[in-house]
Amino acid sequence: MRGRVPVAAGLAAVVLLTPLAGAQADPKPTLAQAKAKLNRLNAQADKLVDRYNAAGEKWKSAKKKYLALNDDYKKQNARVEALRSGLVTMAVSSYQVGGIGTWGVFYNPDPDTMLSGLATYNHISAERIGRLQQYEGAIQGLKDRRDETKAVYAEAAKVRSELADEKKKVDKLVNEQMKLLRSLGTYNPGNPNSAGVAYKGSASGNALSALQFAYKQVGKPYRYGGSGPDSWDCSGLVQASWAAGGVGLPRTSYEQWAWGASRRVSLDALQPGDLLFHAGFGHVGLYAGDGKVVHAPQTGDVVKIVTLAEYHAIGAVRP
Known part of the structure; x- marks a missing residue:
């Protein structure tokens, strides 16, 4: 009986020192x-x-x-x-x-x-x-x-x-x-008071006014339901930008796509100011010319300018 005590003690020590599988922390997700x-x-x-x-x-x-x-x-x-x-x-x-x-x-x-x-x-x-x-x-x-x-x-x-x-x-x-x-370390809160950047593209007329407005919003945070002036969601930004260009658009991206049923253009024939839609038509931005798009992307990000290749557009409407 005396010989079993060290064994039991040793087993107890092993149990105490060995972490349980269920108690292990989940690995930290990668970026x-x-x-x-x-x-x-x-x-x-x-x-x-x-x-x-x-x-x-x-x-x-x-x-x-x-x-x-x-x-x-x-x-x-x-x-x-x-x-x-x-x-x-x-x-x-x-x-x-x-x-x-x-x-x-x-x-x-x-x-x-x-x-x-x-x-x-x-x-x-x-x-x-x-x-x-x-x-x-x-x-x-x-x-x-x-x-x-x-x-x-x-x-x-x-x-x-x-x-x-x-x-x-x-x-x-x-x-x-x-x-x-x-x-x-990747969350971008943005700046509600951002002065944006100057638009220097090739747009003219109403499209120029729309893009000048959109570019002045660069750096402001994305917010669901945001319609300015300190934060935006995608369709809110597009609606306000084209309002600055003298064109009234519906509030949502789906409505904007439906509104443009007779105004749709090929992605091979884009012009500055055209509305660009993602798959599912739940997201919209503005083509700025020179292969660039300005849009309000998603939570944790800001109004920004990206390349057309990054944007993955599937449809376009010309106001």
């Missing part, structure tokens, strides 16, 4: 692996953020329409109520002084009940009652339009809220990648 994972996440996020931006535009448009109709409804309703009040005042006054005979017959402490009775008596203020009926018909139609628009607004807000929840999930994943990139 290439980190970038590859970030690219995969960004490819997924491009689609989600584009949908989020589209829902945001739908929500803003529906809200604007609803508020305009609701304001009109209130004005029309005020006119109807003024007429209603005038009729009630006249009826009450006539009842109190006992004048105009049949006014008193229709008096009722409930205004709506009384007005309903008055409306059936065509000898009393037929013109006024006719105006009331006209206004009430108009206000009912307006109310129907307002309620319809309110439903559209509510649905758009619901979609926006749902997509915002999804965006938070993607942001969480991307934030993890940003931490990894920071640890590897």
Whole structure:
């Protein structure tokens, strides 16, 4: 028995000194692996953020329409109520002084009940009652339009809220990648106040104005949903750049591709200012001429100028 003690002690020491396989730290990802994972996440996020931006535009448009109709409804309703009040005042006054005979017959402490009775008596203020009926018909139609628009607004807000929840999930994943990139020393926070660089390419006309604007954004950080002036996403940058060139574009890259259905050009015939799209059409940039592209690439990066070969374009649109 005494001979077994050293053996047991030795085994215990071996167990204590030998690290468990499950307790070993995972090997640190390489820079290439980190970038590859970030690219995969960004490819997924491009689609989600584009949908989020589209829902945001739908929500803003529906809200604007609803508020305009609701304001009109209130004005029309005020006119109807003024007429209603005038009729009630006249009826009450006539009842109190006992004048105009049949006014008193229709008096009722409930205004709506009384007005309903008055409306059936065509000898009393037929013109006024006719105006009331006209206004009430108009206000009912307006109310129907307002309620319809309110439903559209509510649905758009619901979609926006749902997509915002999804965006938070993607942001969480991307934030993890940003931490990894920071640890590897490759995260670029950018400069929200960057003055950019001067465009010296061959563009002219509206395209020149668009590219001059885009180049002034170089160095500013990429941010999902960013529409300037201190950060941008891809379609936000393109939309604002061409707005500076006098052309209105939709907000998202998918919408921009659809908008340009009749304006598509071959990649062999590119001109400065053309919109360039990635596979899936979830990313867009601007061709700058001389084989260069300016775009807002992805989280952890900044608005930058890259070569056409680096960009991997699959389609182009000329505004």
